[in-house]
Amino acid sequence: MKSYILPVTLAVGGFVAACTSNVPPPNDQWSAAQVAVGRAQAGGAPAVPDAKLHLQLAQEDLQKAKALIGSDNRRAGTLIVLASTEAQLASTLAQAAQAGDEAQQARESLQKRGAQ
């Protein structure tokens, strides 16, 4: 009797451990992603349509991830990575739009002077 209780206990315990505590709750990652979202908001993303879209997607992913933390940490983790990436993309798109505007202005300024 004792001879198989221990292995079974170990096996069951190992299975439970693998399923529940294999991936720790990604709370730190979630906070970091939220910082990235804040940075995109401050960086002018809401004013650029493409950037605004990805900012919204980032926020949605963050919400989904928050709801899954504890019950499905693994999925929550990939959603957080996705949210963080969306936020970074939003920031980059906003910066690219600003750089494009500046280039446009510089070109127009040059054309005006050339026409003089």
Added chain:
Amino acid sequence: MSRSIGIRTSATSVKLGLFGSLVPLLLVGVGCASQHMPPPALTEAREEFLRAKNGLAMQLDPTDVHEADLALQKAEQAFRDEPDDPSTMDLAVVADRRALLAESQAAGLHSQQEALAAKQQGATMTAEQLQNARGQLGQTQQALGQTQMQLQEQQAASAAQAQQLADMQVKLKDARDTIAKIAAVKDDDRGMVITLQGEVLFKTAKWDLKAGAMAKLDQIASVLKGKEQPIVVYGFTDNVGAIDMNMDLSQKRATAVRDYLVSKGIPQDLIGSEGKGPADPISDNNSIEGRASNRRVELVVKPKTR
């Protein structure tokens, strides 16, 4: 960028679709996971990565392209390991976003380069304009310098002319003073008039010059010589005697004086002679003194015409 929306919505629909297709797939064979079709999100991510790798992003932002590569590899690995796991879809979208990020980062850098180039070109234009303006300024300064030099030359020339004029006036006065010592000098509308008494120059009814007359005429000639002023010698008589004889005598006397002055260096083309006879008396012919002063020779020195 509407493409990225499509990716995301298609990714969601794929997730739903996969749940639907999961049941028949499981029924066909659990061991055939490798025969899964790659989800559209992964396909999109692969295509997006290729665009980034073959486009501007690879030139301008290789680091982010590398990140996108790693993200794609991770998504591919997840697809091989757990094709049906929702996290696999997340990672495919992450890979797609990484590629997009690299591309937009490169686009931003490209715009910055363009702006810089335009500003540099503008600065070059400004430098050229400045150069041109400097060149024009230099030319203007040179022209101004030349004008100033010409002005100085003109001022010097007019100062020299003024000096010459003053010198001439002094000489003229000297000449006049010299002549005034030996003859009566006055100015009228004909010019400077030098009057010599007939008795001083000639014997009665003669027209050959006395020795004393020659000495006086020598002095006058030396003063008038070189002045280059036209001179007319007029001979006058009193009203005694026939008019023809007086006209003839006055002409001969005037000519004698003229010829003598020519012989003393007065240019002959500048000096003429004319006999006026008893015309234009300067005194009363009824007195001896009056007639004596009417018998005279006048040298009219006209103002210089040249």
